[in-house]
Amino acid sequence: MPSYADPQTVAQYDEPYAGAMRRGFLESAAALAKEPMPIPVQKVAGLDPYEMRAREMAGGLGGFTPYLEQGAQMAQQGYGTMQQGREALGGAQGMYGQGADVLGDAQSMYGRGAGMYGKGTDILGEAQGMYGRGAGITGQGTDVLGQARGMYGQGAGMVGQGADVLGQARGMYGQGRGLVGKGTGLYGLGTQMTGQAAQMFDPFAAKQFYNPYEQDVVQQTLQDLEKAHTQQGQADRAKAVSSGAFGGSRGRLMEQERERAFGRGAAEAVGGLRQQGYAQSQQAAQQAGQGLGVLGGQLGQFGQGIGQLGGQLGQFGQGIGQLGGQYGQLGGQLGQFGQGLTSAAGQYGQLGGQFGQFGQGLGQLGGQYGQFGQGLGQLGQGLGQLGGQYGNLGQGLTSAAGQYGQLGQGMGQAGTGFGQLGMTGQQGLMNQMGAFSKLGQQARGIQDQMYGAQYGAAQQMAQEPWKRMQAWQGHLGMLPQGSMTQYGSQPGSGLANYLKLFGMV
Numbered sequence: 241m242p243s244y245a246d247p248q249t250v251a252q253y254d255e256p257y258a259g260a261m262r263r264g265f266l267e268s269a270a271a272l273a274k275e276p277m278p279i280p281v282q283k284v285a286g287l288d289p290y291e292m293r294a295r296e297m298a299g300g301l302g303g304f305t306p307y308l309e310q311g312a313q314m315a316q317q318g319y320g321t322m323q324q325g326r327e328a329l330g331g332a333q334g335m336y337g338q339g340a341d342v343l344g345d346a347q348s349m350y351g352r353g354a355g356m357y358g359k360g361t362d363i364l365g366e367a368q369g370m371y372g373r374g375a376g377i378t379g380q381g382t383d384v385l386g387q388a389r390g391m392y393g394q395g396a397g398m399v400g401q402g403a404d405v406l407g408q409a410r411g412m413y414g415q416g417r418g419l420v421g422k423g424t425g426l427y428g429l430g431t432q433m434t435g436q437a438a439q440m441f442d443p444f445a446a447k448q449f450y451n452p453y454e455q456d457v458v459q460q461t462l463q464d465l466e467k468a469h470t471q472q473g474q475a476d477r478a479k480a481v482s483s484g485a486f487g488g489s490r491g492r493l494m495e496q497e498r499e500r501a502f503g504r505g506a507a508e509a510v511g512g513l514r515q516q517g518y519a520q521s522q523q524a525a526q527q528a529g530q531g532l533g534v535l536g537g538q539l540g541q542f543g544q545g546i547g548q549l550g551g552q553l554g555q556f557g558q559g560i561g562q563l564g565g566q567y568g569q570l571g572g573q574l575g576q577f578g579q580g581l582t583s584a585a586g587q588y589g590q591l592g593g594q595f596g597q598f599g600q601g602l603g604q605l606g607g608q609y610g611q612f613g614q615g616l617g618q619l620g621q622g623l624g625q626l627g628g629q630y631g632n633l634g635q636g637l638t639s640a641a642g643q644y645g646q647l648g649q650g651m652g653q654a655g656t657g658f659g660q661l662g663m664t665g666q667q668g669l670m671n672q673m674g675a676f677s678k679l680g681q682q683a684r685g686i687q688d689q690m691y692g693a694q695y696g697a698a699q700q701m702a703q704e705p706w707k708r709m710q711a712w713q714g715h716l717g718m719l720p721q722g723s724m725t726q727y728g729s730q731p732g733s734g735l736a737n738y739l740k741l742f743g744m745v
Contacts, residue, residue: 258719265712272705280698285687291680294673308662314655318648325644332637339630346623353616360609363602388578395574402567409560416553423547426539433536461509469502535647542640549633556626563619570612577601 254262287295476494580601587594 255720261719262716265709265716269709272709278698278702280695280702282695283691285684285691288680288683288687290676290683294676294680297669297673297676300669305662308659311655311657311659311662314658315652316655318651318653318655320648321651322645322648325641325648328637328644329641332634332641335630335634335637339627339634341627342623342630343627346620346627349616349620349623353613353620355613356609356616357613360606360611360613363606363609366599366602366606368599368603385582388580388582391574391578395571395578398567398571398574400571402564402571405560405564405567409557409564411557412560413554413557416550416555416557419550419553420547421550423543423545423550426543426546428543430536430538430540430543433539434533435536458510458514462506465502465506465509469498473498531650535643538640538643542636545633545636549629552626552629556622559619559622563615566612566615570608573605573608577605 473495476498480494580598
């Protein structure tokens with residue numbers, strides 16, 4: 241065993257090829273460490289064309305606002321029409337009330353006519369009594385003078401009643417003129433609606449009822465036909481290539497025939513869609529025209545009825561005016577009769593002879609009372625008929641109010657339909673946007689996966705030299721460790737020999 245007294249030197253030697261391989265590995269590792277490692281940048285996919293298309297289509301969402309606004313306007317117009325129906329119903333109730341008042345007046349005039357007729361009978365009885373009391377009437381001159389004064393008062397009262405009746409006649413005549421004006425206005429409105437209904441039968445009136453989605457359907461149909469035509473052309477050319485006939489005259493003839501068939505099919509499909517849309521729009525316009533025509537005719541008939549009622553009120557006012565004149569004439573006759581009685585009071589001697597004539601005058605007065613009572617009865621009948629006409633007019637107004645209500649409901653339903661049409665179109669556009677967005681997300685996801693795969697490959701390529709050096713470092717352990725040479729002292733030389741000499745070792 242070597243010691244400090246007997247030193248040894250050990251030299252380690254590698255095999256030449258192993259040393260060269262280790263030295264080459266270290267040189268390669270040093271050179272690789274000096275080179276900068278490439279840093280890959282991961283890409284992110286942008287918006288897909290389908291997603292961009294969905295964003296562009298989002299600008300069309302506001303295009304359905306006019307349908308919603310038009311639906312709201314039609315609903316408001318329907319509500320206004322229903323309000324007109326309520327006003328007409330209130331007018332009908334007023335007509336009912338006026339008819340009831342007129343019937344009450346008729347009953348009152350019936351009673352007054354009966355009372356006057358009874359007075360006429362009493363006066364006739366008095367006239368017969370005056371015939372029998374002709375001899376004693378001379379002593380009753382003072383009483384006759386008092387009766388003359390009473391007759392003056394009755395005549396003045398009847399003249400006042402005649403003035404009141406004339407005022408009522410003027411009021412009814414004014415009401416008649418007002419009703420005639422209302423009837424004329426309603427008749428003009430009915431005529432205007434009839435004209436609007438006639439305009440709805442104009443072929444150009446169907447334009448406002450066109451379906452706004454017809455152009456989209458036409459474009460989609462043309463796109464489908466173009467796609468099918470392209471696919472058929474590709475299939476025919478592939479078939480011609482497989483059979484070796486591509487580019488021949490037969491292929492050109494087939495291509496021309498396919499183009500003509502495509503043109504005919506596209507024209508027939510688009511023409512059918514256009515014809516169907518025009519027919520539907522024209523039918524909707526004609527239905528609207530028929531509804532306006534029916535309503536205009538009903539308003540015209542209603543206006544004629546109101547005008548006729550106004551004429552009847554005017555005629556009735558004229559009848560009442562004639563009755564007021566009769567009141568005035570009767571008052572004048574009573575005044576003249578009072579004058580006769582006054583003269584009879586001054587002529588006591590002649591009154592006895594004239595008493596019989598006075599009895600005749602009373603008889604005539606009783607007959608006039610009877611006639612006036614009959615006139616009041618006839619006037620009561622006329623008022624009863626007028627009350628019935630008021631009731632009929634109230635029924636007509638009630639029917640018109642119902643028609644207004646139905647028209648308002650129809651306009652409200654049409655407004656709801658327009659609103660639903662706008663919401664349906666908007667929902668369809670949103671669904672289409674969702675479909676485009678989903679397709680764009682799928683395409684963008686595939687592009688992101690492709691960019692991710694490229695980024696992973698770039699990372700692996702950047703790490704590949706280092707992984708290769710690590711693998712090579714692991715293989716270096718398999719190289720041989722080389723040979724070892726030891727060097728020691730020789731016998732009789734060196735410090736060891738001297739130590740041995742002195743017995744120290």
